[in-house]
Amino acid sequence: MHLSLVEMIGFAAAFCTTVSFVPQLVRVLQLRSARDISLGMFLLFSLGVFLWLVYGLSIHSMPVIVSNAVTLLLSVSILILKLRFDRANRSR
DSSP states (O other): OOOOOOHHHHHHHHHHHHHHHHHHHHHHHHHHHHTTSSSHHHHHHHHHHHHHHHHHHHHOOOOHHHHHHHHHHHHHHHHHHHHHHHHHHHOO
16 A cells, blocks of 8 residues: 555545544543533544544545544543543442
């Protein structure tokens, strides 16, 4: 597979923006709390990422598809943990 310079830039940008969510996910897991994370922001963000994924699939852009699939997985994971930890912390 031969990548053009534009595709390599796309993958590099996708890597940076996608990996930026990993420290947040790790922090939520370590603290077992997502109290400081805005539910509304993450819901809207996840919807936007899903739409970017649909867009990427429709234009057959691998950098857009791969980055948004991984970002969606990370953001939905954070959302699920937020809902789980918020519920657990309220019942204490």
